[in-house]
Amino acid sequence: MNPLVGLYRFPRGEDIAYYKENFEVYDEGRNLNIQNWHTSYEDFEQNPYWITNRILSKENRMHVIVSLSANLKINDWLSLQARGNVDYINDKVRQQFYASTAPALAGANGRYIEMDYQETQYYGDAILMMKKQWDAFSLNAALGVSINDKTVNSTRYDSKTASLKYANVFNLANIIMNGSAGLDQKIDARRQLQSLFATAQLGYNEFVYLDLSARNDWSSTLAYTSHEKSGFFYPSVGFSLIFNKLMTLPQWVSLAKIRGAYSMVGNDIPMFITNPSSHITAGGEFLASDAAPFKDMEPEMTHSFEAGIEARFLKNRIGLNATFYKTNTRNQFFKLPTLSGDKYAYRYVNAGDIQNVGWEISLDAVPLLTNHFKWKTEVNFSTNRNKIISLHEALKEFLYGPTSFSSSYAMKLVKGGSIGDIYGKAFVRDDAGNIVYGTEGDNTGMPLVEGDGNTVKVGNANPKLMLGWNHMLSYKNFSFYFLVDCRFGGDILSQTQADMDMYGVSEVTARARDKGYVMLEGNRIDNVKGFYKNVVGGRAGVTEYYMYDATNIRLRELSVGYQLPAAWMEKTKVLKRAQLSFSGRNLFFFYKKAPFDPDLVLSTGNDNQGIEVYGMPTTRSWGFSLKCEFKRGGRLDMKRIIVLIGMVFVFLACTGDFKEINTDKSGVTDENLQADYNEHGIRLGIIQQGIYFNYDYGKGKNWPFQLTQNLNADMFSGYMHDAKPLNGGSHNSDYNLQDGWNSAMWGHTYEYVFPQIYQSENATRDRMPAFFGITKILKVEVMHRVTDYYGPIVYSHFADLEARYMPDTQKEVYNAFFCELDTAVAVLSDYIVEHPGASEFARFDMLLDGDYDSWIKFANSLRMRLAMRIAVASPEKAKTEFRKAMDNEYGVIREADESVAVSTASGYTNPLGEINLVWNEAYMGAPMESILNGYEDPRREIYFATCQDEQFAGEYRGIRQGTCFAHNYYNTLSKLKVTQQTDAVLMPAAEVWFLRAEAALRGWTDESVKTCYEEGVMASFRQYGILQSDAYLESDLLPADFVDTYDMENDITARCQVSPRWLESADRDTKLEKIITQKWIAMFPEGCEAWAEQRRTGYPRLFPVRFNHSKDGCIDTETMIRRLNFPGGLKTENAEQYAALVEALGGDDNAGTRLWWDTGINW
Secondary structure, X not given: OOHHHHHHHOOOOOOOHHHHHXXXXXXXXXXEEEEOOOOOOOOOOOOHHHHHHHEEEEEEEEEXXXXXXXXXXXXXXEEEXXXXXXXXXXEEEEEEEXXXXXXXXXXXXXXXXXEEEEEEEEEEEEEEEEEEEEOOEEEEEEEEEEEEEEEEEEEEEEOHHHOEOOOOOOOHHHEOOOOOOEEEEEEEEEEEEEEEEEEEEEEEOOOEEEEEEEEEEEEHHHOOOOOOOOOEEEEEEEEEEEHHHHOOOOOOEEEEEEEEEEEEEEEOOOOOOOOXXXXXXXXXXXXXXXXXXXXXXXXXXXXXXEEEEEEEEOOOOEEEEEEEEEEEEEEEEEEEEOOOOOOOOEEEEEEEEEEEEEEEEEEEEXXXXXXXXXXXXXXXXXXXXXXXXEOOOOOOEEEOOOOXXXXXXXXXXXXXXXXXXXXXXXXXXXXXXXXXXXXXXXXXXXXXXXXXXXXEEEEEOOOOEEEEEEEEEEEOOEEEEEEEEEEEOOEEEEHHHHHHHHHOOOXXXXXXXHHOOEEEOOEEEOOHHHHHHHHHOOOOOOHHXXXXXXXXXXXXXXEEEEEOOHHHHHHHOOEEEEEEEEEEEEEEEEEEOOOOOHHHOOOOOOOOOOEEOOOOOOOOEEEEEEEEEEOOOOOOOOOOOOHHHHHHHHHOXXXXXXXXXXXXXXXXXXHHHOHHHHHHHHHHHHHHHOOOOOOOOOOOOOHHHHHHHHOOHHHHOOOEEXXXXXXXXXXXXXXXXOHHHHOHHHHHHHHHHHHHHHHHHHHHOOOOHHHHXXXXXXXXXXXXXXXXXXXXXXXXXXXXXXXXXXXXXXXXXXXXXXXXXXXXXXXXXXHHHHOOOOOOOHHHOOOOOOOHHHHHHHHHHHHHHHHHHOOOOOHHHHHHHHHHHHHOOOOOOOOHHHOEEEOHHHOOOOHHHHHHHOOOOOEEEHHHHHHHHHHOOOOHHHHEOOEOOHHHEOOOOOEOOOOOOOOOHHXXXXXXXXXXXXXXXXXXXXXXXXXXXHHHHOOOOOOOHHHHHHHHHHHHHHHOOOOOOHHHHOOOOOOOOEOOOOOHHHOEOOOOOOOOOOOOOOOHHHHHHHHHHHHHHHHOOOHHHHHHHHHHHOOOOOOOOOOOOOHHHOOOOOOOOOOOOOOOOHHHHOHHHHHHHHHHHOOOOOOOOOOOOOOOOOO
C-alpha cells in the first residue's frame, strides 16, 4: 500500500490534481464509490489519494513497565543486588480497505484486518558483588542468576482476497472465512531463559588487569535436545596493561594502554523448532508441519578475538583508540530443503562459519581551549570484511532474503562470498567483456541477458569503510555541533528507477526519447521503449543496469544550543539546569554518486541490504528542544526491604517444565485430530489440493501452480499463453527453459505432497483400509504427473535412507502404478462388502461424491489412462491392464457428472482462475484459436472470452508460442473464462470415452470405435450444458490458419487437418488423430494430461515455435519439447541421485530426450 508507486508511475504531462479531487467515482451498477485512476489497478499500483483516504488504519499501543530493585550492603567489600521488572505491551490494530482496492490486495468487497497482540515479559536477577583490595592486588567480582520469561498471546484476522460478505462493512463477522482469508493465533507462546553467570577482574598495582567471565544459559527452546538440562556454556578472558602505571613515560603522555580479549557468546534457537506442530488456518485449512524435529541441535556460538590500544596526550587534549577484531560465528541455524525422497520437506542443521575482520579507530582532539571557548573534534573510522568460510556440505548456497520469481535480485550466502552479496541478472558478455546483442525477432539489437533465477553476482552492499567527523564548539553558554558522515564503497540496487524506466516516467527515459536512442557502453540502441520496457526495466529487469555506488558524504546533524544562566536557575528554586537547542538532521550531501539516498534501502539488517524499492524520501528534520534538569529531593531508603523480589524471580526457575513451555499451544497434533477420522482425512485433503496444486504450505497460494503447471504444461499443450513479455520475451515459450519454473513440479510434490502420501499410507494401512485404498489411488494420480514431466522419479525408495533415495526407471514406476491400483481396488472392494453404505470419507472428498464405488471407478479409469500411455512402449502390458479396468464389476466413468474434479465447494480455489482474472496471465493459445475457430466449436465461448480490443471485438484470438514478443499488445486478446470458483477437472468422462475409442481402434476391445468417439464428444458437450451435438458430429470444417493480430511474421498455416466428423473409411492414423484432437479439446484446461498425450501421439498437430533458443539446440523445432529437465539443484545437492536419474532416463538430461513411453510412433 505504498502511495509512491502510483505517484511515481503517473504519466508526465498529465494533471494529477483531477485524481486528487476525484480519487473515487460513483459506480451505478454497485451503488457505491469506487477507485478512480488513469489506468487499471489490477496490480499494486493505485491512486495514491485512494490509499490515503480509503485504506485506513487505527493503531493503539499500551505499554506498561513496572520495575523494582534493592541493594543490600553486607559489609565493606560485599553487597547483594536484586532487581525485577514486568514489561507489558498490548497492541491493537484495525485496517480497512474499501471495495475496489487492487484485487491483488483485497477482495471485491474490500478487506478488513484486526489484530490484538499481548506480550508480557518478566525479568529478575540477583547479583552478589565483591570489591576487595589486598595490598597490590584488587578484585572486582560478581556472581549472579537471572531469568527472562516472555509470553505472547495474539490473534490476527485478515480477510485478504477472500473478501467481505457485504461491501465496506468492516467487522469480524463480515469476513468470508475461507482458505483465502488469514487467521493467525498465538496461544501462550512462551519462551524462558535462565542464566548463571560470574565475572572477575583481578588487578595488580593498577597497571595490569585480568578479566574472566563465564555464563551458562538454559533455554526452553532447547527442550527435546541433549542441551535441555545442561544448557550451553560460554566463557571469556581478557587482559589490559597500563604503561603509564608501570613505568615513567614522557610528561606529554597522559595514558598508554593495550588490551586484548577472547570471548565466546552462545545463542539458542527459535521456539518450537525441536517440537514442531501443524496448524489449522482460516476456513479449517490444514498447514502441515514440513520440517523434521531438530533433536540434535547445537547452540550457535560466536568466537571473538580483539586487541586494541588506547592513548591520550597533552593532558588529555588528544586521544587515540584503536581496536582490531576478528569474529567467527559457527553452528548457525539453517532450515535446509531435504534430498528428493526424504519424508520431510526440510531438516534443520547446525553449520557454517561466518567471519568478520575489521578495525575501529577513533581520534579526538581539543585544538583550542580558553577560559570561554572550546573546540573539540573527533574522527571515527571503521572497516569490516565479511567472509563466508564454510556452509553445510549439503548447502551450496543459502537464500536469506525474500524471494520471488518476478524479482530481479536475491540475497545469498555462498562459500567464499560475503553477507550482503547481491545476485541478479546481468548482460551477456563475450570473452573481451563486451555486451552481446540479439539477432532474432524483437530481440534484434537488444542486449542479451543472463542470470534468470538471479544467479549472477552483481555487487555487495557493504561499504569499504565508514568515516564520521564531528565538531563541538562552545563559547560561554553557547554551543555549536555538527557531524559529517562519510560512506565509501558498497553497491545498492534501485528497483524504483527500474520500475519508472519501464513505465517511461523517469528523467532518464525522457531524455532518451528526446534523443531517439540509448547509449549502452558505447553501443547505440534505437528502440528506446523496447530497451527500457522489455529488457532492462521493471521489477524483473536487468539488475546490473540499476546497481549504483553507495559512496556519499553528508551533513548528518547540526545543532545550536544555549544554556540558560545559573543565576536564572537559582531564582526558579526548582531548576538545576536548562538548555535550549535548535537542531537539524540529514540536511544535505556534499557528495553522492547514486541517484537516490543510499539510506533508503529496505533493510539495515542482513536481508535486503542495499535494495531500494519505492522507499519514502529521507526525512530532513528540524527540531527545537528545551531540556530541564530539576533539583533532587530526598531519596527513599529501600535498604533490606525487597531483596526477596529478585530472589522470587530467580528461584521460580527450573528446567523441568521446558518441554511444556516449548510446546506450541496453537498447534495441533495427530492426537488432537483423532475424532471423526480427521487425522487421516486432513492428510488426504492436502494430497487432493496438491494435484492441481493450490495447497497453502505457508507461502501463499496460486503462484506454486503457475510454476508447477501453467508456465510449462499448460503452454506446451497448446492451450494457453501469457500475454506479458516475461524475461524480455525469452523463456519457456521459445525453449529458453527456466529451471526455477520447471523444477517446481518436482520440488513441490516431493516437499509437500509425497510426504503426506507416505504418512497416510502408514497411518491407514492397518487401521483404516478404505482411506488406505484412496491414498493409493491419489498416489498414482499425483505421481504419474511427475513422471510424465521428467521420466525416472524417486518412488519405491521414497523415505528409504538406506537406499539413498535412489530412483526407479519410468517403466518400473508405471508397473508400480498398476500394482498400487490393484491394491486400491481390492481393498475398497472388500471394504464395501464388509461395510455396506459406509461413507466415512465423504466429508473429506474433494474429487468425487464420497462413495467408495466412485473411487473404484476412478481407479479403473485411471488404469485405462496409464495403460494407453504405454500402448506402444509395452503393448501386451497395456492391453492387459486396459482389459482389467474394463472388466471390473464397478465399471469406469461414463457420465459427465461422474467426472473427477477438485471441487471449489470444499473451500479450494482454482489457481488458474486467479492467474487468469487477477494476474491477467492466461490467454488463448494459437492452436486453440486455430482448431476451435475452424470447427466453430460451441465450447469456444465456454472456454474463452472474446477480445477486448475494439479492432477484434467479438472475435476469439490467441497467442502463438515461441515468438519472443517483447510488447504488451496481446493483453487485449481472448482470456480464459476460468474463475477461482471453477472446479479443476482432472478427468472428464469424455476422456474415458476417447480412451475406449482408441482401445477399440487398437483391437483391444470389440466396442465400436465410432460409437465411443461420438459418446466422448457428446459427454464433453453435456459437461458444459450443450445438448445439441449432431451438427457438430457431421461437420467437415477444418482448423483455420493462424493469423497473428500484430505481427504477420508469426502467421502460420493450420497443421491440424482433420474434421469432427467420423469417417469409417479413413486410415487408422487419421482416426487416431480425430480421437486425440477431440480428447485434447475435451480435457481443456488440464494441460498436464493434454501435453502428455500430445507427446505420446503427436496429436493434435501443434504449431512449432518460431524461435528455438533451446540450450545447444537440444530441442528439435518440429519434434518439439519432450520433457522437462531434472531440477538443476539435484546436480549439486545429491550428485549420486542425479547420476542415477540420468542413467535411468537413458539419455541426456535435456528437454529433447524422449521418455520411455514416448516412442515417436503410434503402432
